[in-house]
Amino acid sequence: MSDDIAVGGGATPTPDPDGPDGVRMTWNSWPRSKVEASKCVIPVAASIAPIRASPFLVVLPYAPLRCKPPCGAVLNPFARVDFFAKIWICPFCFSRNHFPPHYAGINETNVPGELYSQCTTVEYAPPPLDAAAPPPPPVFLFVLDTCLIEEELGYVKSAMRRAIGLLPDHALVGLITFGTQVHLHELGFADMSKIYVFRGTKEISKEQILDHLGLSSAGVRHGAVTGAPRYTKGPQPNGLHPSTSVYRFLLPASDCDYTLNSVRSPISFSHIFEAGNRALRCTGVALSVAAGLLGACVAGTGVRIIALVGGPCTVGPGMIVSKDLSEPVRSQKDLDKDAAPHFHKAIKFYDNLAKQLVNQGHVLDLFASALDQV
Ligand SMILES: [Zn+2]
CATH class of the missing domain: 3.40.50.410 (von Willebrand factor, type A domain)
Structure with missing residues (x-):
């Protein structure tokens, strides 16, 4: 998938075994049956690097849109969107969420970055709430x-x-x-x-x-x-x-x-x-x-x-x-x-x-x- 994005962005594709999502598994696919699973000597495992830097990462200058509590999942390309009613359905809990007013302009041809199918991982960089107080050092x-x-x-x-x-x-x-x-x-x-x-x-x-x-x-x-x-x-x-x-x-x-x-x-x-x-x-x-x-x-x-x-x-x-x-x-x-x-x-x-x-x-x-x- 990183290659797709790289080509789309006009840059030279570089091999990236983890892909843009920073996920690597012991197998490329999960075992499909109990029998297959029982034949696995090494346990099914995934290494996930959620804050891994990637040159192809899309940075969105606003805060993520979250599903209603207690779910709190973030709007993503796997959500079903009703552009007419301005509603999105959370793929985790199937709640229906209304888009806030600043998403009013969205339609099939004009979707926010977090809904692009290749943007399964994005970086949110909202403006700081309190720019005056410097954050404590890491x-x-x-x-x-x-x-x-x-x-x-x-x-x-x-x-x-x-x-x-x-x-x-x-x-x-x-x-x-x-x-x-x-x-x-x-x-x-x-x-x-x-x-x-x-x-x-x-x-x-x-x-x-x-x-x-x-x-x-x-x-x-x-x-x-x-x-x-x-x-x-x-x-x-x-x-x-x-x-x-x-x-x-x-x-x-x-x-x-x-x-x-x-x-x-x-x-x-x-x-x-x-x-x-x-x-x-x-x-x-x-x-x-x-x-x-x-x-x-x-x-x-x-x-x-x-x-x-x-x-x-x-x-x-x-x-x-x-x-x-x-x-x-x-x-x-x-x-x-x-x-x-x-x-x-x-x-x-x-x-x-x-x-x-x-x-x-x-x-x-x-x-x-x-x-x-x-
Ligand atoms: Zn949800």
């Missing part, structure tokens, strides 16, 4: 697995530095490293390396995280509700951030390079391997700490938690396999047979984490690779 919190061999760790760190170099200068960057324990780096403390340590074996609540970090005062909660005014105040005259401010842990991307270089030695601290065992990796607690910190302090603002993980979670909440290498990581078949020992506990933990992140409006990107069983 936050990128890196969660880095340190149970890697030195060479891999080097690649990860250089990739991370490259990624930070591509961020806008005012974006805020934070760093959590983890192995058997979770280390939250206080990047705003420039004089020396300062780290908060969390045990990897125990589930930890949001309140406990904030208590531990000294962020649980009422003032911080107030700051979180009213946006992010604390950042604009910047450090105190002595160059330090107030101890109750989350910005002790977040540095502008432009200031990060030196600080990330200087945290080099603690990064490889938990680099411990025992023969016959997997590395002890408390991915669950690390993600909890990341979500808890950001949820209490910058909820509702643009945040990405970027987790770079080199193997399965083997300790604490969210573990999916024990550290003993004689126990293989569960396969899809084990899950089907309900023979995966840690599965139910883990899924409960990650479901709760997902709910927490959705409530906070935050994104978790998980980049993971483990080849020890291939």
